[in-house]
Amino acid sequence: LLSKRLRVVASFLPKQAVFADIGSDHAYLPCFICKNDKTARAIAGEINEGPYESAKKQVKALQLECQVSVRKGDGLDVIYPNEVQQLVIAGMGGTLITSILEKGKQKLNRVDTIITQPNVDARSIRIWFLHNGYLLTDEQIIEEDGHIYEVLIGKKGDGKTVYQNEQVKKQLLMGPYLIQENSATFKKKWEVEREKRQHALTQMNKAKVVDNQKVAKFKHELQMIEEVLTK
Ligand code: SAM
Numbered sequence: 192l193l194s195k196r197l198r199v200v201a202s203f204l205p206k207q208a209v210f211a212d213i214g215s216d217h218a219y220l221p222c223f224i225c226k227n228d229k230t231a232r233a234i235a236g237e238i239n240e241g242p243y244e245s246a247k248k249q250v251k252a253l254q255l256e257c258q259v260s261v262r263k264g265d266g267l268d269v270i271y272p273n274e275v276q277q278l279v280i281a282g283m284g285g286t287l288i289t290s291i292l293e294k295g296k297q298k299l300n301r302v303d304t305i306i307t308q309p310n311v312d313a314r315s316i317r318i319w320f321l322h323n324g325y326l327l328t329d330e331q332i333i334e335e336d337g338h339i340y341e342v343l344i345g346k347k348g349d350g351k352t353v354y355q356n357e358q359v360k361k362q363l364l365m366g367p368y369l370i371q372e373n374s375a376t377f378k379k380k381w382e383v384e385r386e387k388r389q390h391a392l393t394q395m396n397k398a399k400v401v402d403n404q405k406v407a408k409f410k411h412e413l414q415m416i417e418e419v420l421t422k
Contacts, residue, residue, distance in 0.1 A: 193223045195335045196308065199342050200281050203306045203329070204231075210277035211236055211270050213291060218246035218259060220279060225258040235261045236269040267295025277304040281342075285312030289319040296323070305345040313341045317363045320345040327353050330368040332376050339380045341366065361415045370419055378420065385416045 193201065197220050204210060204224055211234040212221050221233035235250070237243040243263045250259045262269035267278075278299070280288045288307050292299075299305075305325055307316050320327050326348030332341050343366075353367045362370060369377050388409045395406055 193219060195333060196340045196342075197223070197281065199331050199333055199340075200279060200306055200308050203304070203342070203344050204277055204279070205304075207231060208233070208277050209275050210234070210279060211267070211275045212279045212281070213266055213269070214238070214242075214280060214283055215246050215261075216242045216282070218249045218261060220281070221259045222249055222253050222255055225255050226253060229258075231258060233259045234270055234275065235259055236266070237261070237263055238265050265294075266291035267298040270295075270298050272298055273301045274298075276301055277306065278302050279306045281306070281308035283310060285309035285315040289315045292319055292323070303347045306342065307345070308340060308342045310340070313343055313366065314363050316343050316345075317366070321352075321354070321363075324348055326351050327367065330366045332366075332369055332372075332374060332380065334376050334379070339376055341369070360411075361419060364412065364415055365419055373419075373422075381416050381420055385413065385420065388413050388416070 201220060201224055206228055207230040208224060208228070209232045210221075210224075212218070213236040215221060215235035215237055218235040221235045225231045225233055235246045237246055240263070243261065246261045250256055250261055280291060288309055292305070305320070309316055317327055320343075324347060325345030327343060328346045329344040330341060332339065334340075354362050358367075365381065392406065392409050392413070395401055
């Protein structure tokens with residue numbers, strides 16, 4: 192059975208998806224989608240030999256070779272221009288996800304939906320979407336096995352925005368939809384994040400050499416987190 196995290200990711204793919212899953216590892220997601228939808232087509236991209244071999248094995252075991260193409264390479268190098276309509280990048284840090292998107296920009300012409308699941312630093316993805324013509328259309332926050340995950344959806348935008356001027360910094364950090372929804376999982380995540388920053392500030396206070404910029408950044412973030420948690 193697919194993890195809850197990957198099932199949420201999968202729920203954002205349409206019927207007849209033509210997609211790439213970059214950093215696919217065992218290709219669980221493409222296999223799940225293609226097994227349940229015979230009209231779906233997927234590319235499973237992997238940079239590392241081990242996961243690439245696992246992906247090939249999994250696809251073969253499920254006899255999905257006609258639907259899932261497993262390819263070895265860095266990021267979007269494995270797809271041809273105009274080859275896919277949806278893109279999934281899940282289970283990595285937000286900055287790695289945005290660097291893959293940035294490096295492969297010229298492959299995104301036909302990609303109307305980008306589904307990301309950053310393990311940390313979702314903010315960098317919101318910023319990348321904002322600067323690259325993708326409208327953040329949905330966000331989900333889920334807890335599984337003691338971990339909290341976020342799923343962020345970008346759709347090729349037509350100049351619309353979800354951000355409000357005076358709220359934008361807060362919304363980029365914590366997510367406009369997630370702030371609105373204010374779920375128990377969301378609160379839990381940001382209580383932990385608040386603690387991390389408080390702890391970091393205490394440590395910095397004790398240190399001899401102080402990075403004032405970092406202190407200011409953490410203080411500002413703490414203030415934003417506090418505002419949202421106590422609203
Ligand atoms: N996407 C799967 C998931 O969410 O369960 C697997 C996540 S796994 C933690 C991250 C995978 O991304 C690893 O298998 C790693 O080899 C792969 N990866 C990291 N950087 C990559 C890149 N630049 N291009 C392709 N794959 C990459």
